[in-house]
Amino acid sequence: MAQAKSQNKILTGNRLRNGETVYYTAAGVWSPYVAEAKVATTPEEADALAKIGAAAYAANLVIDVNVIDVTPGGAANPAHIREVIRATGPTVRADLNKPVTPPQR
Amino acid sequence: MAVVDRNGPIADKWTRLADDAPVPRAASVIVSFARLKNEHNSLFSTAAGVGVEIAGDVNLKELEPFLPRLGVIVVRFATMRDGRVFSIGRLLREQYRYSADMRAVGDFIPDQALFLLRCGFTSFEVAENFPLASFKQSLAAYSTWYQRATDRATTVRDLRRENAPSGSKS
Amino acid sequence: MYIYDKFDHTITRERVAEFSQQVARRLTGELSEDQFRPLRLMNGLYLQLHAYMLRVAIPYGTLSSKQVRKLADIAKKYDRDYGHFTTRQNIQYNWIKLEQVPEILAELASVEMHANQTSGNCIRNVTADQFAGVAGDELEDPRIISEIIRQWSTFHPEFSFLPRKFKFAVTGAAKDRAAIQFHDIGIQVVKNDAGETGYAVYVGGGMGRTPVVAPLIKPFVARTELLSYLEACLRVYNLHGRRDNMYKARIKILVRDLGPAEYARQVEEMWPLTRAAGVDIEPAEEARIRAFFAPPPYEKIAEPVASFVDARAKTRAFAQWVQTNVHTHKVAGYGAVTISLKPIGGIPGDASSAQMHAIADLADTYSLGEVRVTHVQNLVLPNVKQADLFAVWQRLGEIGFAEANIGLVTDIIACPGLDYCSLANARSIPVAQQLSERFADLDRQHIIGPLQIKISGCINACGHHHAGHIGILGVDKAGQEFYQITLGGAGDETASIGTLLGPGFAGEDIVGAVDKVVNTYLELRQAPSETFIEAYRRVGATPFKESLYGRR
Ligand code: HEM
Ligand code: SF4
Numbered sequence: 001m002a003q004a005k006s007q008n009k010i011l012t013g014n015r016l017r018n019g020e021t022v023y024y025t026a027a028g029v030w031s032p033y034v035a036e037a038k039v040a041t042t043p044e045e046a047d048a049l050a051k052i053g054a055a056a057y058a059a060n061l062v063i064d065v066n067v068i069d070v071t072p073g074g075a076a077n078p079a080h081i082r083e084v085i086r087a088t089g090p091t092v093r094a095d096l097n098k099p100v101t102p103p104q105r
Numbered sequence: 106m107a108v109v110d111r112n113g114p115i116a117d118k119w120t121r122l123a124d125d126a127p128v129p130r131a132a133s134v135i136v137s138f139a140r141l142k143n144e145h146n147s148l149f150s151t152a153a154g155v156g157v158e159i160a161g162d163v164n165l166k167e168l169e170p171f172l173p174r175l176g177v178i179v180v181r182f183a184t185m186r187d188g189r190v191f192s193i194g195r196l197l198r199e200q201y202r203y204s205a206d207m208r209a210v211g212d213f214i215p216d217q218a219l220f221l222l223r224c225g226f227t228s229f230e231v232a233e234n235f236p237l238a239s240f241k242q243s244l245a246a247y248s249t250w251y252q253r254a255t256d257r258a259t260t261v262r263d264l265r266r267e268n269a270p271s272g273s274k275s
Numbered sequence: 276m277y278i279y280d281k282f283d284h285t286i287t288r289e290r291v292a293e294f295s296q297q298v299a300r301r302l303t304g305e306l307s308e309d310q311f312r313p314l315r316l317m318n319g320l321y322l323q324l325h326a327y328m329l330r331v332a333i334p335y336g337t338l339s340s341k342q343v344r345k346l347a348d349i350a351k352k353y354d355r356d357y358g359h360f361t362t363r364q365n366i367q368y369n370w371i372k373l374e375q376v377p378e379i380l381a382e383l384a385s386v387e388m389h390a391n392q393t394s395g396n397c398i399r400n401v402t403a404d405q406f407a408g409v410a411g412d413e414l415e416d417p418r419i420i421s422e423i424i425r426q427w428s429t430f431h432p433e434f435s436f437l438p439r440k441f442k443f444a445v446t447g448a449a450k451d452r453a454a455i456q457f458h459d460i461g462i463q464v465v466k467n468d469a470g471e472t473g474y475a476v477y478v479g480g481g482m483g484r485t486p487v488v489a490p491l492i493k494p495f496v497a498r499t500e501l502l503s504y505l506e507a508c509l510r511v512y513n514l515h516g517r518r519d520n521m522y523k524a525r526i527k528i529l530v531r532d533l534g535p536a537e538y539a540r541q542v543e544e545m546w547p548l549t550r551a552a553g554v555d556i557e558p559a560e561e562a563r564i565r566a567f568f569a570p571p572p573y574e575k576i577a578e579p580v581a582s583f584v585d586a587r588a589k590t591r592a593f594a595q596w597v598q599t600n601v602h603t604h605k606v607a608g609y610g611a612v613t614i615s616l617k618p619i620g621g622i623p624g625d626a627s628s629a630q631m632h633a634i635a636d637l638a639d640t641y642s643l644g645e646v647r648v649t650h651v652q653n654l655v656l657p658n659v660k661q662a663d664l665f666a667v668w669q670r671l672g673e674i675g676f677a678e679a680n681i682g683l684v685t686d687i688i689a690c691p692g693l694d695y696c697s698l699a700n701a702r703s704i705p706v707a708q709q710l711s712e713r714f715a716d717l718d719r720q721h722i723i724g725p726l727q728i729k730i731s732g733c734i735n736a737c738g739h740h741h742a743g744h745i746g747i748l749g750v751d752k753a754g755q756e757f758y759q760i761t762l763g764g765a766g767d768e769t770a771s772i773g774t775l776l777g778p779g780f781a782g783e784d785i786v787g788a789v790d791k792v793v794n795t796y797l798e799l800r801q802a803p804s805e806t807f808i809e810a811y812r813r814v815g816a817t818p819f820k821e822s823l824y825g826r827r
Contacts, residue, residue, distance in 0.1 A: 017302065018372035019327035060304040064322055064697070080754055082693060085702075086324045090694035092622055092704045096355055161518075183518075186313060186396065188436030192513045195433055200548050214310050216297065223432035236305055239296075246293040248285060251426045252502075253553045254433065261282040261426070262560050269559070 008070045010037035010078075011049040012086070013062030021086050022062065023075070024052060030062060034087035035076035035100040040067075076100040107235065108208070110228045111244060114237075119156055119177055128152055135179055138163065141171060149174055158210070161189035165196055172203045179230065182211030191224045198225035198255045215240040219247070225255035276337050276645065277422050277567045279387045286429070287384045290391060294318050295377035302374065317435065319365075319393030320376060323695050327371040330393040331383060335403035335421040335445070336364035336648040340635040343646050345386040347631035353379050358631070360616060360624040362688055362739055363442070364402045364648040365393055369695055397435045398428035398509075401443045404452040405613075405649040408568060409657045411605040415464045415472055416568045417447035420501065423556055423564055427502050434509050438516035439524035441509070442481075454650060454766035456480045456489045457742060459526045460508065467495045474501050478508055478538065479530030482736035486772045487527040490535040492542070499561060502554045507545040511538065571643045571658065576608025583661040593668055595717065596679035601664060608661055612642075614654040614671060615678040615686065619715045620708050623689045624652035626676075633674045641667050650739075650766075651727075652688055653681065683720040684728060684793065685711045688739055692732030692749060693756070699732035701749025701756035701782075706730055709786045714793075723793060726807045729764070742766035744808045745792060746773040747785065758785040760792065762819055763811045774816050777824050788823055795822040 011024035012034075022030040023037035031037070040046040046067055053065040069079035078084050089097035108117040122134040128147060133154030141148065141157045148155050156177030159168065168178075178197065180190050190209060197203040209221050210230040218229060218240055250260050279287070294314075301311040315321075319330035331346070338346075346366055350358045353375050354368040361367055371379070383389055392399055401424050403417040404410065424443055428434070434441070444458040455461025461477035473495045480489025496504045515533075517523045530538045587594040602611040614634060616624050626634070638646045638656055641663045647655035659667055671677035680686045687710060690696065692703030707730055714720055729743030733750075740746030746761035757779035764773030780788045793807075799818055800810045811819075 014322055014326070016308075017374050019322060019325075021325055057308070060302075060308075063308050081756065082324070082699070085693060089325060090704075091702065092694050092708065185310070186436055187518065188396070188434070188438070189514055189518075191433045191436065192510050195510075195552075196548075199552055214306075216293075216314060217436070220430075220432040220435060236300075239300060239305065242296060243293070246296075247289050247430070249282060250432075251286065251429050252431060255552075261286070262557065264282055265280070265560060265563070266557070 007041060007043065007046070008072060008074075009040045009046045009049065009067050010034070010070050010075050011040075011053050011065070011067050012037070012083070013053060013056065013065035016060055016063050023087075024049065024056075030056075031102075032098065033100055033102050034078065035074070036102070037070075037075040039070065039075050106230055107233055108228055108230050109235070109237070109240065111222060113241070115228065118154070121158075133176060135177060138168070142167070145171060156206075159193070161187050161193065163193065165193070165201060169201055172197075172201055175203075175205060177206040177208055177228075178203065179208045179210050180226075182209065182213045185212045185214055185217070187211070191220060194221065194224035194226050195255050216243050219244050223250070223254040223256045223258065276339060277334075277418075277564065283387070283426075284384075287387070287389055290389065290430070291377065291380045291384050294380060298373060298377055313395060313436075316395035317392055317397055318376075318380075319390035320371070320373070321394060321697075323369065323691075323697050324693075325695065326369065327373055327376075328695070329368045329371040329376065329379065329390060330361070331366050331368070331388060331390050332393045332400040333364050333366060333388075333648050334425050335401055335407065335418045336405050336650075337407070337418060338646040338648065339386075340638040340644045340646065342386045342388055343631050343635040343638065345382060345388065347628035347635070349379055349382060350631070351628040357625055357627045359622075359691065360626065360648050360652050360654065362650045362652060362690075362737065363400055364405075364650060365400055366648075367691075369691075391429055392435075394440070395435075396437045396439050396441075398424075398431060398437075398441045398443065401425055401428075401445065402453055402458075402650060403445045404447060405647045405655050406452060406602055406611055406657065407447060407647075408570065409602075409604050409606075409609075409611050410448055410450075410452075411603060412450055413447035413464070414466060415447050417445040417453070417462075417464060419561075419565050419568050420462065420464070420474065420498075421445050422567070423502070423561070424505070427505075427554065427556075433506075434513060437509070437513055438518045439521070439526075441512075441526065449768065451766075451768040451770075452650075454739070454742060454770070456770040457482055457486075457739070457766060458489065460505065461489050462501075465495060471497065473497045476501075476504065476508070479527040479535070480770075481525050481527045482739060482741050483525065484522060484734045484736075485525075485527065486736065486741040487531065488770045488772065489527070490530065492530075492535060492539045499555055499558060500550070502556060503550040503552070504542070504546060506549040506552070506554055507542045510545055510549065511541045515541075570606075571645075573606045573609065573658070574660070576606075576660065576662075578607045578661070580608055580661040583664060586665040590665075592679070593665060595721070596668055596677060597664065599679050599681045599683060601659075602655075604658070610659050610661055610664055612656040612659050612664065612667055613649065613681045614656065614676050615680055616653050616676060617680060617686050617711065618675045618678050619685060619711050621675070621711070622704050623687055623707050626654075630674045630676065633670065634676075637667055637670055651686060653686070679717060680720060682725045682727070684714045684723050684726045685720060686727070687711060688727070688729040688743070690731050690738035692730075692738075696732060696737075698735060699749065700734075700751040701732050701758065703730040703732040703738055703747075703749060706747060706749075706758065706782070706785055710789060713786050713790060722803070723797065724803070724806050726793070727766075728789070739766060740764070741772050742770070743773060744811070745789060747789070748779075750779055752779065756782045758782070760785075760788060760823075762792070762816055763808065765808055776816060776820055791822050792819050795819050 731738035761773030
């Protein structure tokens with residue numbers, strides 16, 4: 001699989017309180033579901049995400065904050081396998097995996 | 106900056122003297138180790154009290170000749186992870202028999218103060234916003250210890266010995 | 276086993292209170308993440324990819340059935356119903372919430388357990404031979420000195436902020452089942468010429484990116500002088516170990532840079548001072564701790580045990596299992612059972628809460644209530660009567676842990692790798708699973724004979740790949756998972772570091788490559804009794820290189 005080149009980026013971290021992997025959304029909240037992440041398509045937008053991440057870290061909401069690459073496929077498709085696994089769970093425990101979008105109620 | 110000991114804030118008579126500042130009379134000054142080495146004669150004869158600041162890479166052998174006349178030794182943490190400070194404290198007390206004030210400064214956090222006391226430190230130079238409540242709480246965290254250290258605090262083994270039925274146990 | 280007295284309980288309780296208070300200060304923001312990280316690590320709390328991970332100490336790998344049940348209950352209540360047993364005889368939970376850690380620690384404390392110093396730059400959990408106390412070849416139960424070291428190193432005021440982590444391992448026998456020469460300090464129980472029991476001290480071993488086999492620094496230290504000697508070893512390191520570069524901060528680098536002789540000299544110079552400081556253990560206290568490890572009340576049983584002989588003759592699968600999974604016991608009529616946490620296609624070292632409960636029940640019914648954890652990520656029932664082995668085997672079969680593969684090619688060590696670990700380059704577990712499937716045929720495994728495969732997902736070497744007869748190291752090649760193969764490592768008393776064979780293999784090719792290595796061995800061995808590592812040591816890497824990469 002060739003790495004798709006893309007400038008698209010999303011902001012992610014883990015919630016301080018419980019360690020849950022979360023993504024910063026367009027609604028300005030942190031969601032466990034990667035497909036809900038707000039996608040930055042320009043370097044300026046990526047900088048803005050980084051600033052939001054730094055502020056959330058300083059406010060003790062999230063830790064291990066990073067702006068990561070996603071493929072042109074959208075937020076639900078992080079570029080690196082590490083981030084794919086972070087978004088959905090261990091590949092060796094399908095029973096513990098989480099969806100990329102919130103389950104329908 | 107403020108100075109605290111195990112009971113809380115204390116009045117501090119020491120002032121820092123920059124390497125190029127003249128030695129004031131009748132004041133107690135803390136100088137760099139370099140200055141102490143170069144000017145110990147005039148320092149000890151002029152100032153009311155002399156202290157020195159050292160860091161983790163210090164050669165204690167070089168400091169040894171001055172120890173009996175020093176009123177305070179300040180040991181600096183390069184970062185909070187600079188664990189050399191603990192060993193230096195023990196060596197100064199246990200090997201070199203230094204007995205005056207020994208003070209930690211730098212990036213340490215309140216939770217490390219207890220171990221510093223156990224290693225022979227007596228005071229701490231801290232920022233004005235140092236969380237005193239946490240400091241006090243952390244000093245009270247343990248009622249006993251597994252191992253003997255410089256402070257000679259009561260250890261679990263002491264307690265077990267006292268607790269053992271007398272005459273029994275070989 | 277060791278039982279806490281009121282003072283041990285007090286300290287453990289005080290520790291729970293202290294850490295709970297630190298968690299509270301983190302949650303209010305009084306402590307920043309930078310300040311909290313070293314504190315949480317000292318309590319075995321990491322942040323991994325999906326959540327926090329909590330590493331609970333299992334000192335020298337010994338557990339009571341009650342403790343196993345507690346570990347199971349914690350898995351169910353606070354995690355996702357399973358735990359991962361590690362090569363350092365600890366257990367890790369992968370889905371922990373920071374806010375619940377104080378509660379978990381309180382639960383652990385109720386069964387004399389803790390997570391003290393399971394990470395961070397301090398003295399870590401002391402590991403020991405899993406057959407401590409039951410192996411016929413041991414001079415002394417290594418858990419005695421391990422418990423003494425555990426107590427001495429707990430909240431050590433001087434050595435809690437070392438340049439880097441610090442790991443001890445102890446073996447009580449000349450046969451090293453604890454990989455002592457791959458530890459910062461390895462201790463072997465020995466006798467001197469006068470017939471007194473004491474300790475040989477190896478310093479400066481380790482894995483990671485610079486694997487080193489520890490040199491012998493002190494051939495004999497008397498029983499009641501070891502703590503002051505160790506304190507001198509640690510002080511020299513604490514003062515002079517490198518702090519400028521995390522990758523050069525382990526004691527192995529200091530010992531290498533100074534040279535073992537000069538390091539030993541500096542320790543000798545420091546020793547009188549640490550002796551005078553009064554850390555050494557008094558004979559009475561040594562005897563108190565020793566008494567906890569006195570042999571349990573074994574029955575007098577004459578061998579051969581007819582029912583056991585009979586069952587072996589009748590049931591081939593049982594006989595095979597006995598051959599690989601039952602270790603000779605020093606007491607006649609007993610055996611030590613290794614429970615394989617390596618079912619074919621399974622995740623090495625993982626156990627569900629139901630499985631843990633079943634094992635605790637087995638321990639109570641058949642093993643005097645005791646369980647051990649091995650550094651190969653298996654469990655042990657140390658005291659099973661031979662007459663009960665068949666029943667134990669059957670029950671283990673029901674919970675999926677009766678694979679007769681101990682020491683064989685599917686008894687694979689694998690670190691969590693990229694499925695969990697934030698430092699990983701590549702996944703380890705799926706490689707272990709696929710290899711296990713590939714070599715599933717038990718008869719073929721027995722034909723191949725003793726062979727240890729060890730897999731790490733990055734150069735930190737948590738999966739001991741350097742010490743694997745076949746080591747597999749995950750690397751990142753332009754964003755893809757790649758795997759390098761090393762051959763010839765060993766973690767026993769013939770410790771050696773594996774040699775890299777050549778360029779790495781893609782995920783889909785690594786299993787085939789290992790299969791080729793194994794086939795090459797089968798072709799070139801002189802007799803079925805010549806093991807993989809013996810054959811490798813005889814012929815070297817060349818034939819294996821040629822079979823993987825062709826002649827150059
Ligand atoms: C999943 C989270 C883990 C993290 C973040 C982690 C981190 C590390 C790091 C950074 C090192 C290298 C230390 C150095 O070279 O100085 C290391 C080494 C090691 N770890 Fe882990 N580890 C993890 C899990 C494990 C597990 C599951 C095991 C047991 C299976 C383990 C056992 C070891 C061992 C035996 C070493 C080699 C010790 C040595 O270098 O002497 N670790 N780990
Ligand atoms: S070897 Fe690397 S990938 Fe594996 S657990 Fe250790 S740090 Fe993680």
